[in-house]
Amino acid sequence: MKWLTAIFLLAGMVASMRSHPRRAPARTGRPRSAEADAAILGATRAALVELGWSRLTLGDVATRAGVAKTTVYRRWSGKSELVVDAVAELFDELELPDRGSLAADIEGVVLQFAALLERPEARTALMAVVAESTTDVPLRERIRVSIVDRQKRLVLEGRARARARGELPVETDPVTAARAADLIFDMIAGAVVHRALVSCEPVDRHWVGRFTAVLLGGLGAAES
Amino acid sequence: MKWLTAIFLLAGMVASMRSHPRRAPARTGRPRSAEADAAILGATRAALVELGWSRLTLGDVATRAGVAKTTVYRRWSGKSELVVDAVAELFDELELPDRGSLAADIEGVVLQFAALLERPEARTALMAVVAESTTDVPLRERIRVSIVDRQKRLVLEGRARARARGELPVETDPVTAARAADLIFDMIAGAVVHRALVSCEPVDRHWVGRFTAVLLGGLGAAES
């Protein structure tokens, strides 16, 4: 059973690396306060809701969290990193219950994305950190791992279910499969984000229905 | 011949209103320098390329433009407004030559958008101003007028041509027609932006081909 232990250890490392990637396990001295971590992330989301991205300051976050500024900087190297982690926690809640058909699952994914983009902290933060990431490669990677991949997981899950149901053919070439998944993901996520944040129109059931119809029709047509 | 003068005055008002919407035509005093306007917008784009959105400062823009800071603030109320106008000029170049078929026209639109998003000034600026606009309604409107509508124009043009060619049925209900156009626009623009800025993958001919196939297939399926 040693391998199971190893897996959990690995999981622990991965989990701790996620939030504080390169920190050694630090055996002596006062350990960092877990409460402080939570308070800071919560304060960050609260500040995002109240102030929006551009008026949010780390000093203010520290004050809201009842924490010194140094305590924030000890954990995060800047505003972008902190906000990514604060918003990423929202994406942990994403779930895709099996709704019985590919169409229903797609609608479920879209509605989940849309609900997230209704939250003001996500609205104001997501575009901002993506904008920052155009000139900051490490940040781009952090966003991919913490946010984008968590979204994409839903799409992959839905596709796997559709295949199991026989609604989609089993793609044998992994490269082609990945390309197809990327395309679908960009189309779903892109359309929802554009509708919600650029066009600023509601992502309601009518829109979702029309969108899903076009997307599914396209998939069917393209596959045949 | 006084009416001629009036027409020219009116034309001047309209022209000046386009760039600085609410400014009265100011009959007395020294007129604003048109050179300064152009120099500032050019300097803004140059600074965006070099520094990116977050490191761009209005003081630096003024210096680059060989202009005093007050001259910038006299025309634009802040960084977001200035950048929207500076980037909007790029969108004036968008053209949609008739490529003979709906599929070819869609590919043309997508490639045009993608080429724009290759430009570093657009990459770094677009997401940033959209992020700002989530907490700034006037800015949202400015973006819509200056940027989004200029993009959407291409889609509308492409649809009109396809109808003329008989590739698309003539929609009689204007509300349904507008909804359909909005959906297509969000799907096209959203997918391209997501691919280019979030997934950070190239929008090349292969991707465009696959995307267009899915979209057109979906349109055909949805319509039948």
Add this chain to the structure above:
Amino acid sequence: MKWLTAIFLLAGMVASMRSHPRRAPARTGRPRSAEADAAILGATRAALVELGWSRLTLGDVATRAGVAKTTVYRRWSGKSELVVDAVAELFDELELPDRGSLAADIEGVVLQFAALLERPEARTALMAVVAESTTDVPLRERIRVSIVDRQKRLVLEGRARARARGELPVETDPVTAARAADLIFDMIAGAVVHRALVSCEPVDRHWVGRFTAVLLGGLGAAES
């Protein structure tokens, strides 16, 4: 009677030179508005009362006077010069009625100075322009001509009367006489200004009485 005309001409020249020393008599074009001059000087005094020296700006003065900024700059080279001229007009009102004795005349002079220093425009302006004059020689000269000499005139007049009355001996050596007058003037003006502006105590009849007693006692003792 030609010499009388000459005297009046001379007086006119001197008067015009006083306010705008070096201006040529400008024979062509639109003549300068005399109303503007008066309005500017009045507005300057009003602004001094309301804002004090340091918050007074020439733009504000121009607005108050209903005049363009250029109209102010055409007449005065800067804030100090303008304020000196504005305040100097107050010193034109200084009069020394013959009160019958040297002691009474001194008390009269002191009270006149004190009354002037009660006016807020004089309080705030006088020290300020003197401070400026420590690093600005032409300004120093302007202050001497426009303000200091007008004060000193009273002292000289009082001394002449006292001599006529026989209260003071007739000094034959002009150098000694001038030195004595300077000393008395510095003592009177200095004491009043210091009392009013530095110690910020009222220059009332009691203080004036005690001051005059000491000064006159000193003059009597020094002369014998």
Add this chain to the structure above:
Amino acid sequence: MKWLTAIFLLAGMVASMRSHPRRAPARTGRPRSAEADAAILGATRAALVELGWSRLTLGDVATRAGVAKTTVYRRWSGKSELVVDAVAELFDELELPDRGSLAADIEGVVLQFAALLERPEARTALMAVVAESTTDVPLRERIRVSIVDRQKRLVLEGRARARARGELPVETDPVTAARAADLIFDMIAGAVVHRALVSCEPVDRHWVGRFTAVLLGGLGAAES
């Protein structure tokens, strides 16, 4: 022994209150740098000498002191307050050695004042801050405590010595005594300042001799 600690704390509070009157002793956080204080005050005097009051800027002072602008503003609320403190240090040097007689002591005081007013930093600053104080009551108080009272101390000291020598009668009524001291102080300080800064004539031994003769004569005459 806790009361001893308390006394030292109190002493510290009093000492710090002298330079920054209302600041609490601030037990936590990084303490303020005493070097910065000294550097700023020194830089202020240097800038006054070079530029004069009106061209002195707090930004320039900070640069000269090798300090950030915020470090200046953290300690002083504005130019006037800073300059008062910077110039006040010059008045700490004032000393009145016993020169054996009232006349000699007065001449000593006058020459000390005059020497101070020879220094360009004092020349340009004193009138300026007094001018500001006409519209700024807290500043007036600061000037009184930091500058005027330090000057007046010399006069009071000289008077005490003269009484001890029997040159002046011992005044029993404290109100009358204070009035007399104030009058003498205004006459001495006022005459010197007026001579030096308004008339712009040298305060040399001849002038001091004549001034002292008049003043002492007046005192003698008034007292008898």
Add this chain to the structure above:
DNA sequence: ATGTAAACGAGACGGTACGTCCCGTCTTATC
């Protein structure tokens, strides 16, 4: 229980940019 080393709160520090105010000059059209 005691030592030690890191985390912690507080806040001062050197900086950068902000957006505003005023300067003194200039460029218009009008008088």
Add this chain to the structure above:
DNA sequence: GATAAGACGGGACGTACCGTCTCGTTTACAT
């Protein structure tokens, strides 16, 4: 050529945050 209007290049303002630093204090773990 004087005037009203107002744009212009420029400089300083006082403020807000940045990210770092230096304090004194607290806290868990290793002796």
